[in-house]
Amino acid sequence: MNEPIISLRQLSYKVGSKYLVQDINWDVLPGEHWAVFGMNGSGKTTLLTILAGFRPFTHGFLEVFGQPYTNENVLEIRKRIGLVSSSFFDKYYAKESALDIVLSGKFGTFGTHYEINDEDVVKARKLLTELHLKDKIDQSFDMMSRGERQNVLIARAMFTNPEILILDEPCTGLDVYAREHLLNTVRDLAENTDIAIVYVTHYTDEIIDVFDRCLLLRNGYCYTQGQTKEIFNTEKLSDFLRYPVKVSEVAGEKISVNMDIKSNVRDLMLGSEINDR
Template identity: 75%
Template sequence: MRPVISLKGLSHMTGSRYLLKDINWDINQGDHWVVFGMNGSGKTTLLTILAGFKPLTHGSLTVFGEPYTNDNVLEIRKRIGLVSASFFDQYYTRESALDIVLSGKFGTFGIRYDIQDEDIIKARKLLVELHLGDKIDQLFNMMSKGERQNVLIARALFSNPEILIMDEPCTGLDVYAREHLLNVVRDLAEKTDIAIIYVTHYTEEILSVFDQCLLLRNGYCYTMGKTKEIFNTKSLSDFLRFPVDVKIAEDEKIYIKMDIKSNVRDVIRGSDIWLQ
């Protein structure tokens, strides 16, 4: 079976600095991957390259068997749903929620002339389902962070994607919206053959459906493999370079406990503390 996404030695440089270096990774239709790493590890850069919004500088990338070109990039983007507030917040400001969702039809930032009535109906239904029924005509920059996140989720799902790429999708969501989204993701994973790539900082968001995992550190692939084999006390302690205790709850959610000391109280009270 040919992978829907294949990376060979993929790298991305800014100036003389590598944000990603020598990533080799194959993703098949129906795979469910979680990507985990600290801030600055290259996660968002990797996802935006996969979705065709940022170029690689070295190596190769094929999506649905083809490399991105000027001729095919929009057609491929239509088959991929990308949720990334850290990326789209750079481009969207005064667009309405409805127009942003409709742009998912074209793989662009804006909408084109061939919008049909059924497209508008579908976009409105998605926004209602994501609790934005009263925000359909609201401007993006007038929404809360959680509302903006839900708009991007609706945009990603609009074209019924074959690949769904989610960059910290629960960021800014309240507890109800977070659980609702996780249930949506679980349902898509269990009942469709969509390939899902899910980035998070929080291990309790790693659903049992995410049976494969890639750990990124400083732009390099630290390791990849079965999630159950990677998310254990020893492996995570080595990866994070700090002792952690990993626990798997009865609902199969993963929790990490870290014993981190703080001297903030002493600092604000004026106590003498030697700078390390």
Template identity: 40%
Template sequence: MILSLRDVSLKRDGTWILQKVDWDVKKGEHWVLFGLNGSGKTAILKMLHAEYFPTAGNVTVLHKEFGKSYLGEELRSKIGFVSSSLQEKLYNSDSAFEIVLSGAFASIGLYKKPTKEIREKAIGLLKDFDCLEYADRQYETLSQGEKQRILIARALMADPSILIFDEPTTGLDFIAREQFLETIEQITYKPNAPTMIYVTHHVEEILPVFNKALLLKKGQVFDIGNTEDMISSQKLSSFLGLPVQVQWENGRPMLNKVVLQK
């Protein structure tokens, strides 16, 4: 078991953000966490990263139960994050290479001297994701797509067991988005690939590799199961509260709103 949430509820500032969430993720599974804005997706991610602790229930991540195990940098380094919000925390004056190197220490900024092995690993990842040509450029000068590739390389530096993509295509145009999704797919071909969780409210971004899905609505699990069953016309119409049609092509879904005749 990679992670387990059992009857988890979370209250913040007097408001219940999550209520009675049950979720198990096993090694070898890749998940979509699907929900609209305000559904509680961010709260779950912060909980997995030990930034939030449950008000009720039990959270176990990589065999460490919150409240009973020491949760330090070692745990956080085993959970890689790729998100647009992470970009805001990074130092724009750092080079792309320095950003990737910092992933080995799970730090914002590079405060330790990387070993030869760490530098070689970073160069290898930059090559893998076609980033080497702009490795010496300042991070702030990169395009949004280039920044996201650098974040993937950074996240993989510590050999994470879990790799979380949090609304990662924000700000990307259609071409850059598809190139980015191809990069994600590449990761699954690597030996000992991490378990991946893709957080989104765009069904068209769901790749075939994401075989499991959790639908989160207003802080509660609406449904959970195989992705093709969850991302279907009937299920999403009920989830969204309006009639929609889902079409699957080449293992990926597309969502169309059904126009009702008056």
């Protein structure tokens, strides 16, 4: 049996008196493809940045590639992980060019170093061109649209041919073409490589069939985890969301969740009387 490539036991992260994630137990085996699903504020980004070695945890146990993070190995481990998280990297990148950001993936840092060679530059340029950023290669991060910044981070994540690919709501800000391009890229990597993929979203239609495993996060806790087909059903998801939903599949490839949610905004605008729901 394969040893986990990611292993968590009672992992927690606490800020002041509040836990952002608490008591997470989770194993990811080499080549597995996981969807992590939860609403805003459920701890998804916090968990991912801990896994990728960019944030310390306060309690529990974590091993990646069979090693706990230390000051000595953190950069070497980061080089083997591709992380896409605009909510994280937007705090650190501003005036850096798209090219330099992609090249920084080689080192697991936020900046580039003298070890850059011509082959690295050629590869980074090709990735940015494939992601429709050929004319943005030397543009600063803060002068790009949200979708363009997201594509820069995708190129950075892919640059080192990672063994683990962690995607934190990667479709955010992408137009319809770029979104389908990304989802097709993820499908291709899942079906034709040995990369372990962790894909975080709060949109069920992004949970394509290659994600055969799923972890649900709610208020920093693991609500449940296991086979996606066993988790994404009407009864279990209604309980998870605390609202009645109807779950169905779209062409056997995507999950559709329908919610009958009434809006009182129009009545409030017009000053109409509103009945309690």
